[in-house]
Amino acid sequence: MQIMDDRLDEVARNLRANPIFKSMGAVEAVSVLKAGTTMACGEGEVLFAEGDPCDGFYVVLTGRFGVMGVRDGEPLALAIIGPGECIGEMSLTRATPRSATVRALSNSTVWHLAGSVFETLIAQGDTRATHILQGLQVEICRRFRDELLVGAELAARASAVDEGRLLVESLGWEV
């Protein structure tokens, strides 16, 4: 379902903090929103399952989703994703299958940009594709630098014991 034209500005304003939308001006954000659709998900509904082919990416408009895992044999939400946050953008970037199952934890709505639409925008050199990619660029570079620091910190702690030092070295890190 398309976002009604009279709600586009409001949705764009609500997505100002979203990493993909925050570097866009209001006009660009509305233009990008028009390329996608909104979907409603009932509580408990699976948005996508681990191993599914990538069908695009999502931004939560209302409600909450859980990134599901299993602990002690029971399904468990390992991470909660709320309004304004993205789902599935890494799978879209890498063109790989979904790495986890995502389920609605409450009645929710999402904005969805289909992978096929994204590919078409890129192939046409559409400025909306550039805006989306530049938003992803900021987020992916930030995550990469942050995760390297987390890795170094954990490597430092693990190196306190011989077995840990061996593990650190086997992962390619060097003191």
Next chain:
Amino acid sequence: MIHPRELDNVSCLAMLSFEERAALALRMIEIPVLPGQDILREGSPSSAAFVLLDGQLSVRKRLVVNEQPYELPGILPVGEWFGLVSVLDGAPASARVRAVTAARLGAIGKEDFEALLRSGDPVGPKLLRAWLSSIADQLQRVNESVLMLRLFLEQNKL
């Protein structure tokens, strides 16, 4: 001068057609380097993204935690891009890249890349997507290391 066929082996450019790789090759410059020469220095921002066309380069990422330096050493394979994160976010490079043997690089400057993105030529967003895919692959490998380290620390109560 870089021949478009030399970009055939650049894995993340597989999504570009031959004509698009040819257009990209025209925007790139060829840089010969000598053994022992530094191409990137950690702590300095990169003004270009590079791809290794021939030869061997060493990479050393250096991170400091609680004043303790940690390093991620590696050898860069032919066809691999480097300097991407720094050229995209403008922050200093976290790695030193040095030529082990004589080598040939292809490079595209930050300003040329930004002009390509603004030009409306589909090669711009395709190249950015390819670069993001390459960074996301590296991020995935770091994520896996972090998971293993967390598990080890949890199991050993460290």
